Amino acid sequence: MQLNMWCHYQIRKLIFKTKKVIMKKILILSILLCSLFGLTSCDKEEIETYKATDNIYFPLAVFPAYNNGPLIDSTGFSFSFDKASITGRVYMLPIRVQGKVSAVDRKIKVSVDPASTAVLGTHFSLPENIVLHAGKEIDSIPVTVKRTLDLKDKSVTLVLNLEENEFFTVNMKDKVTNVLTQKKINYTRFKLTFTDKLMQPISWQTGTFGVFTAKKLFLMCDLMNLEPEMFNLPTTAPGLSIPEVLYYGSFMKRYLADQKANGNTIYEEDGKEMFFP
Template identity: 35%
Template sequence: MKKLLYQLSALLFVGSLISCEKDLMTYEGESNVYFEEAGGAMDVRLAKDSTGFSFAPIINKDSVVKVVISTVGTPVNYDREYKMEIDPSSTAVLGTHFEFPADQKFVIKKNAIHDTVRVRLIRTPDMLDKELNIIFNLVPNENFNTLFKQRLNSQNKPVSCITKKLMVTDGLLKPRNWSINYFGNFTKTKMFLVCELCGVTPLYMDTMSTAEGLFYARTTQRYLNEQAAKGNIIKDEDGKNMVMGSNAQ
């Protein structure tokens, strides 16, 4: 009797699995395209619709950046074209500051959900004293819509998933891991002093750990205090006394 009950239970379990399998639905909605850096970040703190690039730490006359486009929807067994355009409000000039395959067809290959577009940035003298930008827009066509327009980041600010801004300069940008609590407001004068005292480069500060950042900030504040005690007040770019962030005091 127990054996029969076990057999009946097993049959009911298998039957329930088959029933659940029939109820499962795959994505059958409209296919959409979006910029991976904004829409694909699992952690909302990493979602962004703009990226800065500086030639300052490198010696190359040009550089290639990758723009990744992703799709919402299931992959298919044929190539699908999508449409991406340069926004006319961009301040960088095509052919002068960058090369972009504007006449090329942009394609999500069969059985794929991503495409990578390579943009060649050209180093020019005018980048030394100003920042230029290239704005990319994804546009609907017969294969893809652009309904995944934006998402909120960790500060509840909207991040565009269909417009991306690439900012280019030959000047030094604020390092990605520059914490205002450690270093205070960013200035190039302050950054160069931190690098000189701590034996690092601006490029390294992009990847420094939290512990390193706090150590560098406290080392610099200690130096500022020592110089002030000797009557040598270190000034920042605005003419005020240089000071590090609150956590470095």
């Protein structure tokens, strides 16, 4: 009796071990099959992506120009911070391809939008042939901007559109960035606004420098050997940290007080005494 029970126990134990081994093999086989299927799917996706059309677009709408910077489809600048000898600038407008890199130069079709107020030949010029150079995923369009006399009194805007040609498609059109206002950012349309009017720089700190005036800006720059255009850069730019800005304001406040004490009060163009808080 005991022998029979022992035999039954051993047989059941053997069956259990056999089932366990079989289940383990099935599990391993399943994992291998899934992995193989996954690799096959990836290969298929890569092939489909490779065969897709090459989209050309303005990357500043997708990738910020600097860390934590905004995504933009427009920008602008003023010649007013430049020396009088400066007669123009070349603005390098980034472009990028979503697709394969080519071993040859590829032409890019660019058109001037009718909404532009900048006049071709008067306010700006473009290269005769605009290309994405061989081996490049990212390139740029050199836009030559001219410092004309009429820019002293107004701003003009150049609107450029990327268009489809034999090398590129323009399937990346725009994206809604604000559901409430339906504001969009455009990937194939870019606005460049420029002027020669002196406007308050984007990093002018009213609490430290007071009301903006051209005379105040240029006097501060002359006294401390600063470049006026630095104040038109983001506040994260070199020379615009909080301690540095506070130092500029403190220096100017002491300078004006010293000049006044010596009988040389500094006045603004409108006749009012220059003031730093």
